[in-house]
Amino acid sequence: MSVLYLAAAIVLEICGTTALKLSEGFTHVGPAFVVVFCYAASFVLLSLALRAIDLSIAYALWSGVGTAVVAAIGIVWFGEPEPGSCCLSR
Numbered sequence: 001m002s003v004l005y006l007a008a009a010i011v012l013e014i015c016g017t018t019a020l021k022l023s024e025g026f027t028h029v030g031p032a033f034v035v036v037f038c039y040a041a042s043f044v045l046l047s048l049a050l051r052a053i054d055l056s057i058a059y060a061l062w063s064g065v066g067t068a069v070v071a072a073i074g075i076v077w078f079g080e081p082e083p084g085s086c087c088l089s090r
Helices: 002-022 029-049 055-076
Strands: none
Touching: 002 029, 002 055, 029 055
């Protein structure tokens, strides 16, 4: 069950971070609410996952998978440049 808690926490963290971009500095109420809800729920689920999964493993997966997926969302959905592409071409 802890693995499911961790997976759900990762999904909610990704949704919250994406909504953070959409909130445009918390100037849009809907996405701002989604940010607060998703992060709160993500932390609750992460804490439940930590009952059976070591902190080092759970946090590495939560932050690492979240970071990778959010980076992909930034590139695909928001049209952001790939990391390092602005500096490596010089």
